[in-house]
Amino acid sequence: MTAIAEAGSTSGTAPLLAGDGRQSSSLGLLVVAGFLWLALAALILAWPDAQEVERTGLLGLLAAGFGAVQLAASAGGWASEWIGERAGDWLATPLARVRRLAPWFIVLALWIAVWEVATAKLDLLPLPFFPSPQAFVEVYTDDWRKLGDSLLASLWLLLRGFAIGAAVGFAVGVALGWSERVGYWIHPVMRLVGPLPATAWLPLAFFIFPTSASASTFLIALATAFPVAVLTWSGVAGVQTAYYDVARTLGANSRFLILKVAIPAALPHVFVGLFMGLGSSFAVLVVAEMLGVKSGLGWYLQWAQGWAAYANMYGALLVMALMCSTLITVLFKVRDRLLAWQKGLVKW
């Protein structure tokens, strides 16, 4: 164990040591980024708007605040270098993370400056298709309640459908991989129905189910279940027979073989299925909300388009992207925890 622990700790410290030389220069970049954001704030506040926009003051304040945070972080970085070891990890780790983002901060400041000048300041781009950064901010300050409700509605619908679909798909996949009799009946059905995009069921589902919410839950579950079932099935079917032989010679019954051998061995495949299922559930969610459900981010998008409120659409798209990305991240975290025994996991 000591050999492993040592190997682990040396490989852990190596990148830190290598990064030491670059630390000061990226600290310098963070200072540059901080001043750029302050300059951006000055540009927003001092240059009179050509378009009729609100929230210019707030946007300027946000930019200034963000710049100040970056400057404070770089000051903290210098301070912790001065103090040295004693600063400890609680300060050093988040600072290092912020520091890595300095080039992104710089590019973002420049991009927002261009955007601001081209829209609010000079009115070069046609409205309402190209709203200014102010209008973007305004969506969140003025419409956060409706956006928040939509986010919660989407999340609730998605998680319900995904949970049901993942559970059913997993159970079907294990049954298919384990039992030939189940395979005889389910396999042809799955081959015929599985590849059909879940959205194709949309008109029928809205007709059959009593509410649009239950119809959408069904569709999302369907979209999730298929990839989860196929991948779980192939995972269970692909378990080495030697694993079963070992357990059988040690006195395992079939319950043990399924729960403690087949399922853990298939888990890496199951997670691939879950990722695919989550991806297709996003697609079904948005389509269902645009076509039938009267709430959620998809509905919000549709509604904003009806009012030609493009800033609201962009705002909702950003929220949706953050939601999907967060859910994928959560799934990755769960997988990393459950499959910690695997070598060379892809980091998200």
Add this chain to the structure above:
Amino acid sequence: MVALAERPVVETSTREPVGARLQGRAIDHGFVLHGAYLPVLDDVSFAVAPGEFVALLGPSGCGKSTLLRLVAGLDRPRAGSLSVDGVEVTGPDPSRVVVFQDPTLYPWRTVWRNASLGLETRGLLRTHRGRVDDALALVGLEKFAEAYPHQLSGGMAQRASLARALVNDPKLLILDEPLGKLDSLTRLVMQGELTRLWQSRGFTVLMVTHDVEEALLLANRVIVFSDRPARIRADLAVDLPYPRHRDDPELLRLRREALGLLGMARDW
């Protein structure tokens, strides 16, 4: 091993025999391959006394491993009978454990949780945790209890699978070329460890190997099989004290005889 050399010569175990008695009568077995029946074992009869170490030697692919699977209860013979301590073998049992050529540790379990498998399947884990620690200590892996299989070397992994077998306190240890994939140095070390374990525990060992020298170094008896379908060609008694030496003249003579039976007399 040095300490053992001081003691009087013993043929089997130093303890009273706890090993299983094994009896095979007229065993026929085979597979259906591409519609044709392929005979693998032909009229194989043998007996193994409690505490004996018997090696099965034969050309590659002759059916030795198939015989082991029958003894383990993983497959049933097509004809003939196989009994352990007078009881017909109808299925696997933890008193007869197999160590396969590949360690086949579960990669999702730590070494400790791999070794404890046999207790877990029988619901004995809570009351017999100490046996897992003992078995790991016996194979020298106590410091790696919390390691995952991918962190182990080949020899360590095979030791872990040996510990997984020993936890069950087997009466019959079935070894299917357990050292076949190890490098030659690790192999030498583990040959010594296997002898030591067998001598101290007193279980019966049935080991398949295609290494003539290994068979003669470890076993009381070496059963030599013919090419497929496997028949027993000879049953050689190895009447030598442990620890044995590779250059013992009697061992060299037996080696020549065994190689001759395998059809290699003039080629090596």
